[in-house]
Amino acid sequence: MRLVANARMYSVNPAAAATWKELFAWLSSGSGISLDVIDHAFPLPLSELWSRRDLASAFMCGFPFVLAAHRPRPVAAPVPASALIPGKAVYATRIVVRADSRFASLEDTFGGRLGFTVEDSQSGYNALRHHLLPYYRQCGKRLYRESVGPLFTPRRVIEALLSGGIDAGPLDRYALDLMIRHQPDLARQVRVVATTEPTPIPFLVAGSDCPGEVIAALQATFAKFDHDSECADLRDRLCLAAFAPVAIEDYEIFARWDAEARDAGYDQPG
Incomplete structure (x- = not known):
């Protein structure tokens, strides 16, 4: 076979x-x-x-x-x-916005539209939710006016971001590195406002x-x-x-x- x-x-x-x-x-x-x-x-x-x-x-x-x-x-x-822990099989989620947006920090995106990939994704859902959980507990209510998804793939997150469909979205850090390696112009189109803690890739x-x-x-x-x-x-x-x-x-x-x-x-x- x-x-x-x-x-x-x-x-x-x-x-x-x-x-x-x-x-x-x-x-x-x-x-x-x-x-x-x-x-x-x-x-x-x-x-x-x-x-x-x-x-x-x-x-x-x-x-x-x-x-x-x-x-x-x-x-x-x-x-x-570029592993966050050199030599280790780890990655993280980068929460990104459009480079030309007004958002200077993660907190600036609260009240906007947040994208996610799919419910069984670590980088596009579970890690994103874990990173936002302390803010949710402190605020006592949802942080964004709308959750947009499932977007399924990192590419579709970027497309939604650049088209204005979302204000912020999660990207697998390694996937983004690969995108930028082969499409350098992308680095000028998006900006990172937060990075989650590293986890197994x-x-x-x-x-x-x-x-x-x-x-x-x-x-x-x-x-x-x-x-x-x-x-x-x-x-x-x-x-x-x-x-x-x-x-x-x-x-x-x-x-x-x-x-x-x-x-x-x-x-x-x-």
């Missing part, structure tokens, strides 16, 4: 998508595992991708992973070149029935990424330093954040 790979979560633009295909070609060659890189673009549900029996490598957010009744098998976690998973020897071969190859001379250009274009083993226990914090917000009556960020 041929196995499949997909990097939809971080295929943030055509250039990034093409580079991920190169990464999977390197992974296939180095591991000896034949991989077909498949398209599974929005609006197809990510849950269908993660449940595929022939899946060998696809990005999955840690929040739906910890909530899943039947979890896929962890393969490897990316280590961003989305990681690559395989199907729950994927053979252990396949996963071991993929993991052994990923472990070479940081020092393989053939990957120097890939590391640059993917804004990555390395791939690391997945520490599943670190992701349980996402379920605690979710429970904390719900217990406070703050189900949806806004």
Whole structure:
């Protein structure tokens, strides 16, 4: 049986998508595992991708992973070149506004329209809500006049922001780095007003029935990424330093954040 790979979560633009295909070609060659890189673009549900029996490598957010009744098998976690904790497989959410807006701080955006991606997203929902929770408790009421979503993807958050559909929105920090790497003009269009605390980053998973020897071969190859001379250009274009083993226990914090917000009556960020 041929196995499949997909990097939809971080295929943030055509250039990034093409580079991920190169990464999977390197992974296939180095591991000896034949991989077909498949398209599974929005609006197809990510849950269908993660449940595929022939899946060998696809990005999955840690929040739906910890909530899943039947979890896929962890393969490897990316280590961003600009990780907030150097050398660690972590990321954060950047809350952004239009660069030409009047908002100088996060508090300035209160009373406006806040975008979110989807309810089972860590960066686009759970981390955003956790960051806003202290303000909600202090204020005793919702912070924004409108919550706009689901917007589903970081690209759609930016589109809503630039079109005036929202005043502020959450962006996966690593996804934004990738966007700016391949679309430098974007850095002049958006401005960061807040950054959440770092948490474990989305990681690559395989199907729950994927053979252990396949996963071991993929993991052994990923472990070479940081020092393989053939990957120097890939590391640059993917804004990555390395791939690391997945520490599943670190992701349980996402379920605690979710429970904390719900217990406070703050189900949806806004």
